[in-house]
Amino acid sequence: MVPEVNSYKTDLWVDWCPGCGNFGILTAVTKALEELKLEPSRTVIVSGIGCSGKIAHFVNVNGVHTLHGRAIPFAMGIKLANPDLTVIVHGGDGDLLSIGGAHFVALGRRNLDVVVVMHDNGVYGLTKGQASPTLQLGVKTKSLAKTNIQQPVNPILLALASGYTFVARGYALDVNHLKEIFKKAITHRGAAFVDVLQPCVTFNDVLTADYYRKRIHKLEDEGGWDPLVKDIDDRRSKLFKAIEKGLEWDSKIYTGIFYLDNSVMAFEERLSERLSRYPLRNPSNSKIVADNSRPIIGSDNFEKIFKDFVVYVRKGG
Amino acid sequence: MVPEVNSYKTDLWVDWCPGCGNFGILTAVTKALEELKLEPSRTVIVSGIGCSGKIAHFVNVNGVHTLHGRAIPFAMGIKLANPDLTVIVHGGDGDLLSIGGAHFVALGRRNLDVVVVMHDNGVYGLTKGQASPTLQLGVKTKSLAKTNIQQPVNPILLALASGYTFVARGYALDVNHLKEIFKKAITHRGAAFVDVLQPCVTFNDVLTADYYRKRIHKLEDEGGWDPLVKDIDDRRSKLFKAIEKGLEWDSKIYTGIFYLDNSVMAFEERLSERLSRYPLRNPSNSKIVADNSRPIIGSDNFEKIFKDFVVYVRKGG
Amino acid sequence: MELNEVSLILGGAQGSGLEASMLILSRALAYGGYGVIADREYYSNITGRHSYIHMNVSATNIPRSLRYPVNLLAAMDSESIFTHFNDVANGGVIIYDRGVDGKRISDVPSMEDALKLRVLKHLQDLNIESDVASILTYLEKERRITRVGVDFTRWLRMLASKFELQPRVLSRYVSGIIVVTTALILGLDLEYVKYGFEAQFGNRKEIVKENLYLMDLIKEDLNQYGGLLQIKKPTINSDKVMLATGNDFVAIGKIVAGVRYQSYYPITPAADESFLLEKFEVIEYDGDVIGPIIVMQTEDEIAAITSAMGASLTGSRSSTATSGPGFDLMVEGLSWAGMNEVPIVITYYQRGGPSTGQPTRGSQSDLFNAAFSAHGEFARVVLSSGDHLEAFYDTVNAFNIAERYQVPVIHLLDKFLANSLATVPVPDLSKVTIDRGFTSNGGKDYKRFDLNHKISPRAFLGTLNTVMWYSGDEHDEYGHIVEDPENRISMYSKRIEKLQIIESEVPEEIKLRLYGEGSPDYLIVGWGSVKGVALDALDELRKAGYRGMYLDMKMLYPFPKKEFLKVISGVDPSRVIAVEHSYNVSISDLISMSTNVKIVKKVAKFTGRPMVLNEFVEAIIKLLTSKEEYKVLRYGA
Amino acid sequence: MELNEVSLILGGAQGSGLEASMLILSRALAYGGYGVIADREYYSNITGRHSYIHMNVSATNIPRSLRYPVNLLAAMDSESIFTHFNDVANGGVIIYDRGVDGKRISDVPSMEDALKLRVLKHLQDLNIESDVASILTYLEKERRITRVGVDFTRWLRMLASKFELQPRVLSRYVSGIIVVTTALILGLDLEYVKYGFEAQFGNRKEIVKENLYLMDLIKEDLNQYGGLLQIKKPTINSDKVMLATGNDFVAIGKIVAGVRYQSYYPITPAADESFLLEKFEVIEYDGDVIGPIIVMQTEDEIAAITSAMGASLTGSRSSTATSGPGFDLMVEGLSWAGMNEVPIVITYYQRGGPSTGQPTRGSQSDLFNAAFSAHGEFARVVLSSGDHLEAFYDTVNAFNIAERYQVPVIHLLDKFLANSLATVPVPDLSKVTIDRGFTSNGGKDYKRFDLNHKISPRAFLGTLNTVMWYSGDEHDEYGHIVEDPENRISMYSKRIEKLQIIESEVPEEIKLRLYGEGSPDYLIVGWGSVKGVALDALDELRKAGYRGMYLDMKMLYPFPKKEFLKVISGVDPSRVIAVEHSYNVSISDLISMSTNVKIVKKVAKFTGRPMVLNEFVEAIIKLLTSKEEYKVLRYGA
Ligand SMILES: Cc1ncc(C[n+]2csc(CCOP(=O)(O)OP(=O)(O)O)c2C)c(N)n1
Ligand SMILES: Cc1ncc(C[n+]2csc(CCOP(=O)(O)OP(=O)(O)O)c2C)c(N)n1
Ligand code: SF4
Ligand code: SF4
């Protein structure tokens, strides 16, 4: 069906389970895009495979629905080649932290200006409810034959350890709060990570809306919370505070922005130090063809450019 | 050549560059095995691909030299199937933290009783010196065409975030100290990680012996350092101390044991709660064949075991 | 008129309990002595998309294929009617919820546009309105299809008040209603259905009771429809059967084979196999214990194959199960297995590709991936299975071949077989043996890759007084890296030449099987799950006067040239037809490559839906009677 | 007697500067007007293992293959002598360090046991002691081989005192000594060598000066040996050449083709290509800038291919480079490219497999991996290149084909070509064009997968007023997931049927090339880097009275059946010989499969070392004159 260009939602039928937390994420992200007035043609949602991954089809901006675990490197190629685009990754907790774990860490290391939104439901939704890397040890959701015997990884701590410069957690059912986080993540220059607690009503009967309702606290509601790194000396202390809050779980689960550091150069900036005219001139817009379908390197300049490889045979002999 | 069974070193020629830090690691590990009197036939070194990976051939215990980045899952299969074996992984920093990043995190989550030794030289040795994930941002070793524009990942912090219950750092040229760390790592029950600072004399002219000599401090030398988690309440504070020391780099680099938690069940223990006779009875020693090459499930017991799938057709009809 | 055979479709939204309906009804039928095969079609979706069970029930034999049109459609919702009404045979029956009478196609958001438009067009051509009632009226008038409108809501309300049930749990009872109604129309003894409920719900006695209460209600209300499509009394002579899916049979095969380490990363349609294995991790039996089987959910498929190889080195039978995307990730590991002569079994369930493709639909498009992916040259074996029972035996064969020849074995199955439920004879355990190959007790100067043997004696990691080395690099007899060219030639040749040993030693019945009448006037060649439809087609075609045979290629790599050529020798090449669920019908390429026999006639299907008998037979006749060489089948919603 | 052609080996430990020797000497020779080809053989090791350069220098033409025995061995150490002494021709020359005279084989720990034992056995058979002096004496006496013993240490000491150099840097000058000594013996004008030093060290003027000082010393000391193997004055008529490796030519080809995103994960023998590209990230030229080319070292090969696909979607020409293990990891990504019709180039350098195998040695054992790995069916193209210059043009072709047909293109090369250095004519840029295929400006109702075209017009991510979707799932024209069977048939067929368009449209010279004389009495079929040796063999065989042709298969997939059959039609099938660096000679399987032509005669080599002319010619003659069908070549240390 032809998408309505005026809306940030496509008119496809959304085939998530009724009550799924993903609906909240979808609303929050479309609202964020709308409020930021992002041009759909200059915005790309890159998603992995899972229930979460389908979101790329439901938002009326460019959508690249990739492979399980690989949304981040796809997004990296898109962003580096066309740095004008706003690139947002959506993935499941299995997608990003299990099979995609190496890419998750690598993106943090690069601090590339991409937002990563993790649909954190504690299960592998689309494959019918196996334990995901965020499911707590010893838990047995109704979809598991046996108790989970793998420890969870804390996404906030992992993101901080990897080098993300914007680290936040949102809750799928608190759409407005989530939307605000998304807006800040999108406008942040650097790698941003948003862990979104997302009830899976079909497979996860432990991490339910009820479970979260009792535990969620907003960081903003803690007196004097300020995640922003003021200068390099402030980094360590902000990092520790972020870790401290990020690790809380059993009785209190914090949402909001844990860490925000604008002092680290984004990867595009580092590149631009090396590639003089980048990002203005970039892979997606730099010329490669001259007239008559000729390459811009032709008989006239080839030898000059590759002079190190050309040997002019000595005269006479 | 036939290895000398009395020695923990094989008599192969060691083809690392003269002066390579790997020699120190080799000595430390063979000494540790020797002092622990580990039975070579019950010990397995599982290595990845890189200069570091060759170590599996130089130690006279079982050696499994695997694939780039995959030593950890190979080791997991070996250890789970035969939990009697002492299993030690050796990998490069590229091997374990770049291509193998997802496995590195997953092992921490499992707290499986395996030791991971990382040969941390800041470069991809065997492929001629590209930047590894531990090389600092902005550094240009002699083997790089351009300055490194990826941030380093801090292995100590990443290991802690992943859930390793023994986290240490050693220095390849301080063999005795390293050996002691190895011994403790091997005897620790759970996932142990040892980050070994290893000068690469051929490609890394920044992280040299000289560089380290000026900066290395032993944690033990700090008054009152005690990495051991006493009880669950102590966990958080020990974790924070470990992170704090682990993040130090520019002027001081700490070696020694950062974190040690014996209170987390090892994966084998969790399994044994589920599989009654494990680890005593395990995949490598449990019976599968009866007499005459018959499976132990035969005509007599097949239907009983799989009764849920058998339908006895109603009589008469 | 009583029917020998009934085809039916149970349709409804994903998540509404269709699978339970399938299981209960099939158990009931099996208990009653009928043969059943049931294909499960569903979207890559958890809740809401259209899903259906396509079943074939027979009183006279164990059915091997599906047929269209069906005699009965049991529709849980309007979408099922819109989607399948055209597939109901004249004189058939449609069971549906009277509450949806007024629904129009445009009211159904879950239907895909392509289908909607197609159905609307069709209805327009027939000059019917696009609502349920109009369609049913039309069917009644023009095609003598009885509509059995039932009132789900009323029954559920009665159930609720009787047992004091919450409204939100009521939808769970719809699956039972569908079963009972269907059973009534088939004129089944309701005792069978009772058995079905009991077998399904086991000791959850309350649920059984509730369903039996519903059964009584329904029986009363629908008395008039009883036996509308009366199926004959069964004449299959067997006092017990197994009722299980392909996934189940492979899992059971692995348990019997002695698998001790199974790794997996969840993926459709492979994950159910591991799920079952998890249930059998430890089998307590007569005071003894079988196992443990460690079933590991790994972080990805790379860890799945590499950890299984690690486990295998310790001497435990090890395997993993996956489908296309996961197999792709295992390819580098496969190459290590080849280099290090590691016995390992990879159960590979094909689904629709490329990429994520149609993850819940079937295909046979991965033959070349299984046979040829991975860099470098080394010995591997690819086996396929034609039906559920073969899947069981072949699973054991796969482990035996893996250990005997110290090679990775890929057991290539597909979603059709994996997810279809069937009544199957109980395997004959007296035919099963375990072959662990040439093992060694190691010792002081043990050489894992001893060149004195074509297949080196294998000691396990952990063997007393023994150390050994493995390396993905080229190695010497000890397993240490060596780049010497002469050593290279010896080691490399030794590894590859195991293929010749395998080709010559593996028994013929594991390689291929031939069905049908001698000196045929046509030959169908296929592999895997097309067997069922091919065999049924032989029967149909015989009635139409064609004498045919079906050649089931079971060992696909190394390709059994000799045996194949023997079979093919008597047949007119222009009367050989290759069939496959793919576009390329790649088995014909494999045959060309291995034997230089060129098969030009092909039947292909790549919609993700299984080949059904009628279209298959038609295609064969067309190919036999015309110049056409390539038929694409397209039946099935 | 002056020589038209000289073969030589420069041997020494890895890390001792052999590569520099090769470059300086080759530059000198190129400057002097000679043709050069140089193969580099080395272990998977950074320092210490034995490494050597095998070169062929010609005064009359650009050499295409290597030969044994060699006329000259320049040995930096004793291991080089032990390893290669047997490969020196009667009447040849060995340059060596007099300091190693007393070394015995047992003193060399870096030699592998297999080789040690073989050499010891050989020496025993010859009844010689296993020390350098004994061997050289024997060679002098029995085989008229001149030993040119030099005193490295003395020269280096003199150099050190003259320029006040630290002892630890002295070893760097050994490469220069080797070059000068070799040049002297070949009777080269030392001006050429001077040029070599200058070209190599550029503005590091001090180093040039030091080396020239050494040159003078050596000239004086070794005057007596000047022109011992005098090479003729060159008669090749060309005023300029390129001197570069296969890696270099591919990188240069990518730059000319307009690559803008190249991802890689380090791996031998691919990484050098990316290393060169990195140097050309931004080409400042005449006040303008070409580029930028983003060269990304990714975290693994999965990220390499997926990020390159991402970049490609934005319209930038994108590629990645790898070898077997890395390609294996890219296979799932490849399948996504097929499904989403993403133009992307994968440069695939084959090395010895399986697994890590022989990572620094060559092979052609990955043809089937390139052509058939990945699940599901989709269009891809596999191209190969026969030599350095072809590698350049084919790189551009690869991008053009990728974009024109919106398919992944695999450019299949190997380590032999990648790492060998050669003098090559400067590419003719007037023959190069850029074809970006069918692009679109998008717009409001843009459909990325428009079924109205066999190849849908491609708009790029970021196009004004345009949104589009991509999905690895089966999709509709917009790119949205759809499981409808009819849509499936259309989309699936459209994607695969591009193969037919490619087969029919791609120009013949990209598909295959035929060399040699018409109506031949034998035909060699090969692909990739065997071209050089095959062409030289044609010449040799002509001298022996055989009229042959060489068919170079360049487009391997889709296989150009029509053109192949045309070529093969005139030739007696029993006189067709397939050659490949593999065990299976898989090109013959590919041919059987695609055309049903069965090639039974095969020449294989899988030691990791390149086929050399003498063994190749012998094998062909053997196959032409006997019943033998399969020859395994094994020459080279
Ligand atoms: C390589 C590969 N392996 C496995 C799968 C099967 N698969 C599909 S979705 C999924 C996991 C979904 O879990 P998660 O990432 O948490 O996403 P969710 O569905 O919970 O949103 C898996 C394993 C796949 N598509 N590709
Ligand atoms: C899949 C795969 N990709 C790439 C390589 C090539 N490779 C060999 S060693 C290596 C990296 C070595 O670096 P590191 O892991 O740090 O080990 P080191 O050599 O420094 O000890 C790489 C990329 C490979 N063997 N396999
Ligand atoms: S399975 Fe869970 S995550 Fe997936 S759509 Fe349903 S509720 Fe949402
Ligand atoms: S390259 Fe570096 S790490 Fe590798 S052996 Fe040499 S010094 Fe050691």
Ligand SMILES: [Mg+2]
């Ligand atoms: Mg999830």
Ligand SMILES: [Mg+2]
């Ligand atoms: Mg390293």
